[in-house]
Amino acid sequence: MSSSNRSAFNLRSSRLTLLIGFGSLLAIIAVSGVDALRVLRQFRNEDDQIRREFLFRNRVLNNIRSEVYVSGTYVRDYLLEPNASRAAAFGVSLSNVRKQMESDLASYAGQVKPEESGQYSALQRELAQYWEILGPSLKWDARQRQAEGYAFLRDEVFPRRTAMLDIAGAIADINERQLNQGNQHASELLAKFRNRLAVTLFGALALGLGMAGFSARKILDLEAHAESRYQEVAEARTQLTNLSARLVGAQESERRSLSRELHDEVGQSLSAVLVELRNLSGLVSGSEQQVRSQLEVIKGLVEGAVRVVRNMALLLRPSMLDDLGLIPALKWQAREVSKRTSMDVTVATELISEDLPDEYKTCIYRIVQEALHNCSRHSRATLVRIRVHQKETKLVLSVQDDGAGFDVRHSKGLGLLGIEERVAQLGGTCQIHSGPDIGTLLTVELPFEDRPHAMKREPSEANTHPVSG
Helix, strand or coil: CCHHHHHHHHHHHHHHHHHHHHHHHHHHHHHHHHHHHHHHHHHHHHHHHHHHHHHHHHHHHHHHHHHHHHHHHHHHHHHHCCCHHHHHHHHHHHHHHHHHHHHHHHHHHCCCCHHHHHHHHHHHHHHHHHHHHHHHHCCCCHHHHHHHHHHHHHHHHHHHHHHHHHHHHHHHHHHHHHHHHHHHHHHHHHHHHHHHHHHHHHHHHHHHHHHHHHHHHHHHHHHHHHHHHHHHHHHHHHHHHHHHHHHHHHHHHHHHHHHHHHHHHHHHHHHHHHHHHHHHHHHCCCCCHHHHHHHHHHHHHHHHHHHHHHHHHHHHCCHHHHHCCHHHHHHHHHHHHHHHCCCEEEEEEECCCCCCCHHHHHHHHHHHHHHHHHHHHHHCCCEEEEEEEECCCEEEEEEEECCCCCCCCCCCCHHHHHHHHHHHHCCCEEEEEECCCCCEEEEEEEECCCCHHHCCCCCCCCCCCCCCC
16 A cells, blocks of 8 residues: 555544544433433422322321311310200201311322322221211200210210321321332432433543544644644755755856856957958958958948847846946946836945945846846836945845836736845845836845945935836
8 A cells, every 4th residue: 555545544544533433422422411301301200290299198188187176176066065056057067077078088099009008998997987976976966965975075086086187197107208208219310310420421531531632642643744744845945945046146157157258258259350350451452342341241240249249248247247346237237228228217326335245246236137127028117216225234225116017916927036036045025015007116125234344435326306106
């Protein structure tokens, strides 16, 4: 398997692992959330049901207790009342209490649990016997009630009432125990839920830690890979910058050599040919007019060739840049461009050292050369102002024209890129301000340490022509 295929396979495996891991983690969280909602709903329903049943049974038992007490009071008042009409009223009230008691007892029957069925049956029997015993007494007359009423209350009514209350209390105790059992069941349900939730959280935490570790390792691997690639790119960029600087140096060296060869060898040879032709023309007599005219044609061709060679040498590398310095070379270049084009080119200088390093002179000269070339070919400018001055720690070059301008963000050619490359090699900065119909301003700043003993003030050439933009 090739390295590219291996990388693609590792990438797919990592993505699949991350997808499965995070999917499982989300699934665990979702399942635990659904389970928690289900358990909480079940717990709430059971708790509500237990409370409703307890409150209902407790209310019914309390009603039965109250009715037992009230029935005893009515029985006592009935048996001890000498007035017949009032005794009859107590009998009617007692009958109503009996109906209410039987109704409560019937409603409680629907809530009876198996463990309290025996007590409930005993309570039914006692109530039935209680009302069965009370039945004959309700038919007594006043004399019989007065004679037997107190003994009947003491021997029959009060013991029966106490037995019924004891049975109702026993049922209430069973009811309370059932409430406690329901609470215990709910507590057990919550305990199981806590245990299950703890297991789920532990699993989610373990899976999350595993995914975090895996992701961290992948991120560190990616960071190391990116750092390695960044170092490779930085190293390649450094090598490219060094190579570009060496290429520019080699280009300037080759131009200098070609310029000197053209000037010294080809130019001198053509000049010698021209001298010899002139000598030969002087030896030709007046009668040989045709030969003389032919020699004049040859002399014109040789003179043209000498001019072409000289111009080529100056364009490649003007000798005055090495012999006279930067400022004369810039002014010569301005004059030559003004001659060839309709542009008015001016050069203004302030405090330029004659001891400038060769790479600075070459950089500024080539930038001006490229800028003038762009002005003559693209900008349709009529006025170009070149200014070179020195600040405390830098040289500043500005080239401004009144041409058509351009969009700097979208119209940057190889010439401007070459200018930026030259400036960057010397650690300087390059800024271009331009726009449609506002002209162009090129500003270059090169770091330069001032050396006062080598400085010489150049006369400034004032520029009185306004430049738009």
